[in-house]
């Protein structure tokens with residue numbers, strides 16, 4: 001049996017997990033499933049592409065870093081894009097979600113996120129057309145790492161970046177005051193106010209972090225696969241499934257569940273056929289909802 | 303002497319046009335324990351939640367040390383010196399005991415947080431032993447202590463508690479109330495909403511009886527307990543407890 | 544003139560079919576408060592069910608049973624209702640977001656099956672030669688268009704009257720009580736869940752019927768008739784019309800569909816061909832923005848009348 005699918009599954013799973021962090025944060029803190037989260041990813045990838053284009057227009061081509069397909073301009077572009085998408089998420093909240101949240105019906109907010117998602121995605125199609133784009137056209141050699149598995153240097157780099165991002169997120173949530181406040185708020189919003197937590201600040205932090213991480217995940221998908229307006233929509237079901245499987249609100253849970261889903265997708269590709277890949281997330285979602293809706297690390301929802 | 307907390311003709315309710323608090327006026331002086339009694343549904347919880355900024359106020363005033371805090375958002379109340387321990391769900395169950403204190407300490411200067419947590423732990427040694435446990439795993443009495451410690455950590459001028467003895471065994475009730483008397487001796491003002499009239503009036507200085515959203519009786523705590531009219535009307539059926 | 548009449552009949556038939564879907568959504572959302580993000584999936588289930596059952600035998604795929612059209616429609620309702628009922632069963636005891644996510648998943652999976660289960664659905668090429676009612680009239684397009692319109696209008700009327708009746712019945716009153724008063728829901732306990740599942744299943748069956756009617760109206764179906772855009776259009780239609788009112792649902796459908804078709808005709812007349820994909824995208828942006836604006840400023844829609852809390 002070819003073990004390559006394990007490497008593929010882990011890599012795509014780590015990206016699903018990274019995206020699912022934002023989904024799980026918005027769900028546990030702002031209390032709605034954000035259907036526009038995938039589109040923040042796609043916007044992130046296109047934002048980075050645009051910034052990258054500007055950098056190379058100014059400075060010409062820059063040599064790639066080591067064996068990677070990209071150079072430091074993409075790193076800069078990624079950081080700029082993360083800030084932009086974080087800001088965009090804030091803006092979206094300000095014009096749309098905050099107003100609807102104030103009316104108190106969370107399902108209306110979900111519907112608005114669905115409308116916003118369609119609009120955001122189509123705006124990308126309008127600006128960039130649906131033709132796939134790439135950060136770099138360079139072809140990478142996949143290197144053997146034993147057990148018949150081959151990985152590209154880009155894949156290794158993205159795996160490391162994900163590891164760093166997930167670890168820092170975990171430390172942020174468990175050690176920083178803002179992280180503690182976010183967890184406190186998600187458990188009991190009323191008590192959070194009593195304790196002196198500024199809700200507006202928590203909401204801002206949630207969107208900034210969720211947006212920036214979605215952007216990072218989008219860029220990584222762009223580096224490893226390609227950039228398309230629909231890339232976020234395609235990630236949405238796996239990300240939701242990961243957030244639920246991991247237990248809403250749990251960041252380690254979301255990441256672990258992302259890996260599980262990535263591996264199951266890769267296994268589905270291996271055993272059934274590539275065209276059925278997207279079904280894996282649905283099967284897992286249904287299984288979780290029927291067997292253990294609280295997920296792996298969740299506290300049961302009332 | 304101007305009262306440190308002065309509530310004047312407060313009108314408040316959860317929905318527009320449906321007032322639960324209907325013109326309540328109460329006050330508390332420096333280092334005083336003021337007890338608020340009243341039958342179920344009288345609006346005791348609603349009154350202190352309105353003072354804490356958690357229920358919309360439509361008329362009246364809340365003055366803290368002479369300063370009008372009626373429109374102050376709830377999350378700024380602790381900074382003004384007003385701390386509140388709600389009746390239920392008054393801790394964060396999934397944070398550890400220490401994190402519960404730390405999250406409340408966000409109001410303090412950064413360098414002050416850890417020393418202050420240590421002070422709380424020496425005040426409540428039971429909590430110190432469980433500092434790394436999830437607060438949700440504490441017993442009822444310990445939770446109540448954690449909630450009080452969390453409120454005290456910011457050095458409030460006024461501490462409002464909503465039925466801190468609810469659901470506790472007599473031994474714990476005694477402990478919590480002894481703790482409150484001690485805190486008062488340190489100069490803190492306490493507003494105590496209670497069903498357990500006997501225990502509350504025993505440590506209280508003055509007391510109010512709230513009926514239908516407004517204070518119906520006010521008096522020295524001890525004499526209120528002996529007042530036959532009050533006892534008959536509002537306390538009688540609870541004497542047993 | 545004749546052309547125009549024919550076109551009007553065609554436009555109205557298309558709009559009414561969409562209207563039937565919107566009526567189904569109104570039962571789910573307007574009356575019961577259940578959020579369905581997978582409308583396109585349920586419509587597709589109905590369309591494929593009826594198509595597979597009624598088409599003549601085909602060598603390259605299962606099915607082709609040559610059933611009568613009406614039997615196909617009934618089966619479409621049954622299968623789609625079943626699928627919706629199962630979705631509801633799995634999620635309706637949980638928070639409302641889980642239903643939304645699951646219906647989204649259903650649409651993804653239905654899309655996957657229609658694309659890849661070639662032996663059943665014909666894959667990307669879809670199913671052709673779906674029998675059309677009054678096929679004998681096809682020689683005279685105007686008569687054919689009007690005959691079709693009559694069929695579609697009749698189905699719409701039946702669905703409309705049935706749903707009006709249902710929503711006035713004791714059953715409908717329970718549903719309304721459930722959505723407006725959480726305490727009623729809690730006091731009904733387990734049976735509240737079963738009421739909601741029933742509403743979701745019946746709404747799904749109506750969507751399936753609409754899918755089937757549409758399949759037989761066009762005579763040909765393919766997976767990309769059932770993309771998320773369809774779901775999204777139906778939502779815009781219901782929200783413009785005003786959730787909670789069946790008449791609002793139908794009016795909203797016709798208005799939004801007229802805007803949609805008008806904008807499409809406008810752009811294909813004025814916009815250079817290589818920009819048309821882009822203007823199509825812009826059309827969706829506009830509808831998305833419109834949906835959000837309606838939610839913000841006019842949550843009861845324009846034709847609803849009935850106030851929702």
Ligand SMILES: Nc1ncnc2c1ncn2[C@@H]1O[C@H](COP(=O)(O)OP(=O)(O)OP(=O)(O)O)[C@@H](O)[C@H]1O
Nearest residue numbers: 316317322340341342343344345346347348349497
């Ligand atoms: N969140 C709320 N929303 C709407 N109404 C409320 C809310 N909380 C309390 N009420 C209503 O306000 C009234 C007073 O309730 P409140 O909790 O203030 O009384 P209480 O004196 O504290 O009673 P208890 O002794 O039972 O604690 C009750 O009729 C209650 O139904």
Ligand SMILES: [Mg+2]
Nearest residue numbers: 346347348389
């Ligand atoms: Mg109370």
